[in-house]
Amino acid sequence: MRTRWLIPTVYIIFLMLPIYWLLNMSFKTTNEILGGLTLWPQTFTLENYITIFSDPTWYMGYVNSLIYVSLNTVISVAVALPAAYAFSRYRFLGDKHVFFWLLTNRMAPAAVFALPFFQLYSAVGLFDTHLAVALAHTLFNIPLAVWILEGFMSGVPKELDETAYIDGHSFWSFFIRIFMPTIAAGIGVAMFFCFMFSWVELLLAKTLTSVEAKPIAATMTRTASTSGYELGLLAAAGVLTIVPGAFVIYFVRNYIAKGFALGRV
Amino acid sequence: MRKTVNQKAWFFILPVLVLVAFNAILPLMTVVNYSVQETFGNNEFFWAGLIWFEQVISSPRFHDSLIRQLIFTFSILAIEIPLGVIIALAMPRKGMWVSVCLVLMALPLLIPWNVVGAMWNIFALPDIGLMGYTLNAIGFDFNFTRQIEDAWFTLLLMDVWHWTSLVVLLAYAGLVSIPDAYYQAARIDGASSWAIFRYIQLPKMKRVLTIAVLLRFMDSFNIYTEPFVLTGGGPGNSTTLLSIDLVKIALGQFDLGPAAAMSLIYFLIILLLSWVFYTLMMRNEE
Numbered sequence: 001m002r003t004r005w006l007i008p009t010v011y012i013i014f015l016m017l018p019i020y021w022l023l024n025m026s027f028k029t030t031n032e033i034l035g036g037l038t039l040w041p042q043t044f045t046l047e048n049y050i051t052i053f054s055d056p057t058w059y060m061g062y063v064n065s066l067i068y069v070s071l072n073t074v075i076s077v078a079v080a081l082p083a084a085y086a087f088s089r090y091r092f093l094g095d096k097h098v099f100f101w102l103l104t105n106r107m108a109p110a111a112v113f114a115l116p117f118f119q120l121y122s123a124v125g126l127f128d129t130h131l132a133v134a135l136a137h138t139l140f141n142i143p144l145a146v147w148i149l150e151g152f153m154s155g156v157p158k159e160l161d162e163t164a165y166i167d168g169h170s171f172w173s174f175f176i177r178i179f180m181p182t183i184a185a186g187i188g189v190a191m192f193f194c195f196m197f198s199w200v201e202l203l204l205a206k207t208l209t210s211v212e213a214k215p216i217a218a219t220m221t222r223t224a225s226t227s228g229y230e231l232g233l234l235a236a237a238g239v240l241t242i243v244p245g246a247f248v249i250y251f252v253r254n255y256i257a258k259g260f261a262l263g264r265v
Numbered sequence: 266m267r268k269t270v271n272q273k274a275w276f277f278i279l280p281v282l283v284l285v286a287f288n289a290i291l292p293l294m295t296v297v298n299y300s301v302q303e304t305f306g307n308n309e310f311f312w313a314g315l316i317w318f319e320q321v322i323s324s325p326r327f328h329d330s331l332i333r334q335l336i337f338t339f340s341i342l343a344i345e346i347p348l349g350v351i352i353a354l355a356m357p358r359k360g361m362w363v364s365v366c367l368v369l370m371a372l373p374l375l376i377p378w379n380v381v382g383a384m385w386n387i388f389a390l391p392d393i394g395l396m397g398y399t400l401n402a403i404g405f406d407f408n409f410t411r412q413i414e415d416a417w418f419t420l421l422l423m424d425v426w427h428w429t430s431l432v433v434l435l436a437y438a439g440l441v442s443i444p445d446a447y448y449q450a451a452r453i454d455g456a457s458s459w460a461i462f463r464y465i466q467l468p469k470m471k472r473v474l475t476i477a478v479l480l481r482f483m484d485s486f487n488i489y490t491e492p493f494v495l496t497g498g499g500p501g502n503s504t505t506l507l508s509i510d511l512v513k514i515a516l517g518q519f520d521l522g523p524a525a526a527m528s529l530i531y532f533l534i535i536l537l538l539s540w541v542f543y544t545l546m547m548r549n550e551e
Binding site (some may be wrong): 004005006007008011012015016017018019021022025033034036037039044046075079080081082085086087088089090091092095098102105106107108109110111113114115116117119120135136138140142143196199200201202207211216217220221231234235238242243244245246248249250253254255 | 268269270271272274275278280281282284285287288289291292293295296298347351352355356357364366367368369370371372373374375376377378379380383384386388392393394395396398428429430435450475483486487489494507508509511512513516521524528529532535536539
């Protein structure tokens with residue numbers, strides 16, 4: 001089939017259209033946006049971006065989001081590593097049940113947990129901290145990280161472990177110096193998915209914060225409701241939320257596709 | 266892989282268990298607690314038995330949200346899974362275009378969900394949105410904030426836009442893991458491209474497609490932010506899916522009892538359907 005390339009091309013154009021529209025709108029003035037439909041900015045302005053970069057309530061939103069997302073990624077992968085190792089190498093009482101129970105947390109609707117989370121994190125004094133959001137997001141990211149890492153680890157032959165012990169490595173020395181570099185790709189993929197699901201989630205992040213740790217997404221929804229119709233500003237903020245994701249994808253592009261494929265259900 | 270029995274492995278999963286238990290069991294107990302009690306404010310609670318469960322199960326409002334949710338979830342599964350497979354099959358296997366395709370396709374997956382909703386809202390507005398304007402210009406009477414069919418069309422299109430790439434990435438990962446020798450053997454046998462798909466590619470993609478169906482099922486059943494930002498559940502209640510309805514009851518009206526009972530029923534439905542999917546798709550796997 002010579003026309004095969006048409007399918008992905010059309011699909012990618014379809015994906016890019018709304019993004020183009022957002023980008024287009026972010027460079028327009030409010031007057032032009034409300035004045036009618038224009039395919040590209042007639043009066044090109046950077047005003048919307050300047051507002052975001054000069055107003056702390058805006059740019060701190062990005063900083064807050066990046067802090068809790070990084071925190072979450074580190075926590076999730078750090079605790080998932082030994083657990084995934086245990087699942088991939090050993091049999092123990094209730095291993096299959098625990099694995100499935102972990103996955104059921106991936107199915108939990110955030111809406112179900114919003115209110116109890118608010119009460120729980122208020123009770124332990126973590127409300128409105130980056131740590132609260134980072135911990136709350138581990139609910140669905142730890143199961144995912146364990147799942148992905150377990151898949152990658154099962155692909156590493158057990159002889160590697162045994163040879164290392166014979167060579168006189170202690171468990172942790174083997175795990176950190178030999179095993180982790182071996183599954184570096186898997187760790188990268190797990191971190192990518194943790195980053196992704198924490199970065200895009202809003203409901204829990206919004207419920208658990210008010211001022212100090214308010215994520216950019218919450219700043220956006222509040223702006224949308226309070227200051228009326230500043231679509232240009234909103235569009236610029238939206239464009240800027242795509243940037244970190246785009247960077248991350250670029251760095252892990254060769255591993256994304258493998259990420260889930262190697263995981264076992 | 267052969268695994269050795271080692272009960273000490275429990276220590277390895279201890280940190281995970283502690284964190285997930287803190288996040289899952291404590292809140293879930295709170296929900297269970299609310300679901301069987303009645304409150305009149307002042308933090309006073311009274312035992313209410315199962316009346317909230319009975320109330321939710323027999324409420325037409327819950328039935329309507331559940332039906333809308335099921336229609337939504339099965340529609341997007343019916344569109345995204347075949348579409349994702351078709352795109353993955355048509356993708357190049359080697360060369361620089363692979364990276365370009367993967368990066369561009371993965372982009373929607375990393376956009377915060379409220380931005381996805383806002384983006385589609387702007388895109389579909391009949392007066393200043395590219396899609397809404399174009400549809401009206403070529404003769405459709407399109408207005409997603411007023412007409413139910415248009416709201417649903419936009420909602421489904423948004424989800425297809427947002428998540429088909431996940432299916433593509435997974436299916437593609439399954440496809441590239443097929444050794445070339447399989448295709449060579451098929452060519453020698455003179456197999457048609459349908460036969461190659463049916464007997465080589467599809468079986469090899471089965472595992473990743475199971476993951477794709479499960480993930481898409483769970484996530485679409487839990488969907489909240491995108492439709493909330495896009496349509497706010499409207500017009501009327503026509504796009505009020507389960508999560509939107511639940512948040513309205515729990516955080517809007519603060520009806521803790523019914524909200525908690527609904528949460529538990531909701532969660533059980535997801536668990537049950539996920540299990541059914543999983544067993545059905547794995548049944549033929551020996």
